[in-house]
Amino acid sequence: MTAETDRLPRRDVRGRDSKFHRLLVSGLLLGGLALSGVQAQDTPLTAQKPAQSKSSAVNTPKPLTDAEKQTLKTLFSKVRPATLRIEQCDNKVPGACDEPDGIGSAVLISADGLALTAYHVVEGASKLSAQTVDKKRYAVEVVGYNDQDDLALLRVSVPGGTPFLPIASARPSVGDAVLAVGNGGGGFLTAKSGRLTGLEADAGPGGATFPPGTLQMSAPLVPGDSGGPILNVKGELTGIVSYISISREKGPASFAVPVTASDARLVDLRAGKKLDAPIIGIGLNGTFRSLVTIDATDFKQISELLKLGDTPGAFFTSVNQGSPAEKAGLQPLQLNDRNQRVSGDIVTEVNGKRIINFDEFQYTVRSYKPGDTITLTVLRNSKPLMVKLTLIGRSQTGR
Structure with a gap:
């Protein structure tokens, strides 16, 4: 899961707030940089502005109520069978997936094995494998992608009858309780919950690669959760995890690409379009x-x-x-x-x-x-x- 040098990072990255950034700049000046012979390298770890929201931000979201926690706990048991662990490895080679080159998450959205994930999860992979909740692995094909908005549609060779999740018909609202399912921090299809804290969020420098309606959440996501679903309390898919930001002043924030049932991007993805x-x-x-x-x-x-x-x-x-x-x-x-x-x-x-x-x-x-x-x-x-x-x-x- 590599990064291109002149692409704004869509990976799980660490952000720096402006105060820390100025200290960093001062440190570079005082240290003389020591950059003779710097080598070019591709990496997602670049300096970021603190995450901001262009509208309806909730700086300190209310904790989930006991009732909401129970609702999301019950929901998790229902939706988990429709979620996937995505690995960069060849599942036809014995032992190849014991240490995959990369790990992400995805969610099934149709009875015939179509699944949504973040494009950066599958980008550049020569072989992909999907693992279901029963730990069985299945072949993966990239049907289409939208690099600019960090979305990819996969076809996974799961057996008939494998559960899938509906896509929400309407956009969520700030303050909504949300559930994320992913494979971050060494976990396997684990649940993380929080509130939606912003719409139209500006997560990266300039927000260059973030589409309209980007969701910001308080759910404590980490690398490996990318590509996983963001679900409302009805169990409907409202977003795909794309990015995290860590600010010393504001703490962690998580971001997702919004999706709805009428999303024109999904039509393009199903048609096999691969948009660079x-x-x-x-x-x-x-x-x-x-x-x-x-x-x-x-x-x-x-x-x-x-x-x-x-x-x-x-x-x-x-x-x-x-x-x-x-x-x-x-x-x-x-x-x-x-x-x-x-x-x-x-x-x-x-x-x-x-x-x-x-x-x-x-x-x-x-x-x-x-x-x-x-x-x-x-x-x-x-x-x-x-x-x-x-x-x-x-x-x-x-x-």
């Missing part, structure tokens, strides 16, 4: 990952050390081979032995839209589609340069 998110092929790696969301003031502080120039913008430390960025000649940041820039582009605009940092760069790129041509305004050696490139889908990278 656009990328250009750049990365911000190593210690620099902590600078993904720096503002103009922080940029100037960092620039005093790294000699990035006076104009804030997005810098990057790697360019993927064969990517649009490489073909367009974009230059990653290179430092000398004094941790000062000797080369490296600073991107200040995308199609005329001003950007300040790597986060905003990604956010803007993600508003386009694979095949679109965009124009970047780049500062190279302090001189403006216009660079055109055509976006590709992430699956075209072969990674």
